Amino acid sequence: MYPYEAMFLVDPVKHTEDAAATEKVVSGLLEKHGAKIHKFERWDERKLAYDIKGHKRGVYLLSLFEMPGKNLRGLRDDCELNETILRQLILRLDTDIPTYLAQCAKYQEKTREELESRRAARREDEDREGEEALDDFASVQE
Amino acid sequence: MREKRDKKDKKKFKRFAPRSCRFERLGVELVDWKDVATLQRLCTGQSKILARKRSGTSALFQRKVKEAIKRARYMALIPYAGN
Numbered sequence: 001m002y003p004y005e006a007m008f009l010v011d012p013v014k015h016t017e018d019a020a021a022t023e024k025v026v027s028g029l030l031e032k033h034g035a036k037i038h039k040f041e042r043w044d045e046r047k048l049a050y051d052i053k054g055h056k057r058g059v060y061l062l063s064l065f066e067m068p069g070k071n072l073r074g075l076r077d078d079c080e081l082n083e084t085i086l087r088q089l090i091l092r093l094d095t096d097i098p099t100y101l102a103q104c105a106k107y108q109e110k111t112r113e114e115l116e117s118r119r120a121a122r123r124e125d126e127d128r129e130g131e132e133a134l135d136d137f138a139s140v141q142e
Numbered sequence: 143m144r145e146k147r148d149k150k151d152k153k154k155f156k157r158f159a160p161r162s163c164r165f166e167r168l169g170v171e172l173v174d175w176k177d178v179a180t181l182q183r184l185c186t187g188q189s190k191i192l193a194r195k196r197s198g199t200s201a202l203f204q205r206k207v208k209e210a211i212k213r214a215r216y217m218a219l220i221p222y223a224g225n
Contacts, residue, residue, distance in 0.1 A: 007176075007217055049221035058218070062176070089217055103171045110168040111180045 001036070001066045003097045008061045008079070009052065009087040012045050015059040025084050026061050033075045035067040038097045052086050064097050163200035173203065175210035178219050184211065189221045 008026050015022045023042065030037055043060035052058065067075070072090065079088045093100050165173065175181070184192050184199070184207055191211055194204050214220045 009217060048218040049215070050218055052218055060217070087217065089213060091213075104174050104176075107168075107170045107172060107174045108177060110170055111177060114164070114168060115179065 002069050003064070003066055003093040003095070003100070004035075004072075004090055005093055005100070006030075006063050006065070006088060006090040008063070008085050009048075009058045010061060011084050011086060012055065012057045012059050014084050015045070022059075022084055023061060025082065026063070029075065029078050029082065030063065030065055030067070032078070033067060033071040035065040035071075035075075037063060037065045039064040039101070055086060058086060064101070066097070162198055163203055164198065165203040165206075166200055173206040173210040175213040176219070178214065181207075181211050181214050181220055185220065189223050 010022055010026065019042075023040075027037060027040060039062075041062045043062065045057055045059045048056060048058050069092075076088070076090065079085050079090075095103070173180075184197055186192060191208060192199075194201070197204075197207075199207055211220065215222050
């Protein structure tokens with residue numbers, strides 16, 4: 001059994017029709033291949049950066065699970081054949097799932113903090129020295 | 143002449159971020175490929191990955207950034223090119 005992280009991009013049309021059934025398709029596939037699901041999470045429907053199979057929007061499903069390594073091929077093949085799943089990314093984790101979750105949470109918290117403090121600093125700068133701060137802003141944006 | 147060159151040098155310096163790795167400063171272990179906001183700040187307007195010189199990222203974390211951006215691109219979280 002290895003820890004995996006997988007993200008599935010599912011058809012938004014099918015998902016709005018019947019959210020539970022669509023999610024069942026994915027979790028069913030995982031269970032079929034002997035995965036022990038630790039976390040199963042849905043992201044809100046969002047716009048895709050580029051079209052995938054004619055879709056401009058998509059629903060993301062993120063899952064963390066443990067599965068025997070020999071079933072990975074089968075899971076990938078089934079995902080490819082499934083019409084609900086537009087795209088999938090299955091990654092094997094270096095660490096176990098609780099550690100990974102903790103690291104992700106820490107990352108999120110730290111980057112959020114940094115973003116806020118940068119925003120605050122920028123605002124201060126702009127107040128103090130209007131033009132020069134704008135220059136800096138432009139170079140950061142670039 | 144001398145003055146002119148000094149001015150030029152100064153301008154050149156300003157373009158680059160100070161040499162301190164953002165991720166090392168934060169003390170994180172990984173670069174999360176699901177965090178779109180952070181990844182986008184490591185890309186140019188044309189979605190190219192920012193060079194280490196520009197972002198100040200350390201070699202270790204630049205490899206992680208590269209991996210994270212490529213994963214996010216595959217899942218259409220961020221674009222391969224353009225906006």
